[in-house]
Amino acid sequence: MSQYLTAELAAIGVDDEAIVEYCVGFLTDTSMSAKEKQEAIVEYLEAATESNLVSGIVSKAIALQEDQSAQNNVALEQQAKRELAIAQEREREELLRDVSEATAKKQEKTLTAEERRRREGLINRYELNQPQIIENKDGEAEIVYSEDKKTSAHISSNDNAQLVSAKQAEERKSAKAAHQKKVLRDKELEKKRHDEEQEKKRRTMKREKRRM
Numbered sequence: 001m002s003q004y005l006t007a008e009l010a011a012i013g014v015d016d017e018a019i020v021e022y023c024v025g026f027l028t029d030t031s032m033s034a035k036e037k038q039e040a041i042v043e044y045l046e047a048a049t050e051s052n053l054v055s056g057i058v059s060k061a062i063a064l065q066e067d068q069s070a071q072n073n074v075a076l077e078q079q080a081k082r083e084l085a086i087a088q089e090r091e092r093e094e095l096l097r098d099v100s101e102a103t104a105k106k107q108e109k110t111l112t113a114e115e116r117r118r119r120e121g122l123i124n125r126y127e128l129n130q131p132q133i134i135e136n137k138d139g140e141a142e143i144v145y146s147e148d149k150k151t152s153a154h155i156s157s158n159d160n161a162q163l164v165s166a167k168q169a170e171e172r173k174s175a176k177a178a179h180q181k182k183v184l185r186d187k188e189l190e191k192k193r194h195d196e197e198q199e200k201k202r203r204t205m206k207r208e209k210r211r212m
Contacts, residue, residue: 001024001027001061001064001065001068002020002024004060004061004064005020005023005024005027005057005061006020008053008057008060008061009023009045009057012049012051012053012054012057013049013051014045014048014049016048019045019048022044023041023044023045023058023061026040026041026044027041027061027062027065028065034062034066037058037062038055038058038059038062041058041061041062042054042055042058045057045058
């Protein structure tokens, strides 16, 4: 619009940048109606030139300005819609993230509580099921658990079977080693006692022979 006005005014002998800027100021004034703009600009230009083309030039300039303004409004509206859509999408993503984090924290707390109950159950089970070490028919140490039935009824069969099995295996191994150590010690004591008795008998026999 500014370029059109500059070229048209130059064609009728008005080649002044200050005049063009003054007219553009009227054209872009949103507080004035098209009729008010037409009258003000034509009156101003007619004072600067005697051309009868001023009215037509101004009318077209006003039309170009209105068209450009409408396009700008459409562009601004579309930009506003895009920004609104982006803001809404960002808000939706933040809401989903907050919900996801809240759900994850809730699940984490639930799992932690469940694991804590399971661990406490296992601890109670081991505390209540005191192992007893017996010797089987093969002379090997064996662990026997005397389980509390009332407590056992509240313990799930899914209480980490691998952990239980590993714990029992370790206890059996330790108990077997302790029992074998005790058996060996008892055998050594028995042998020592037997050797002492034999030595005592030999000494007694020697004394008897000397007397004879």
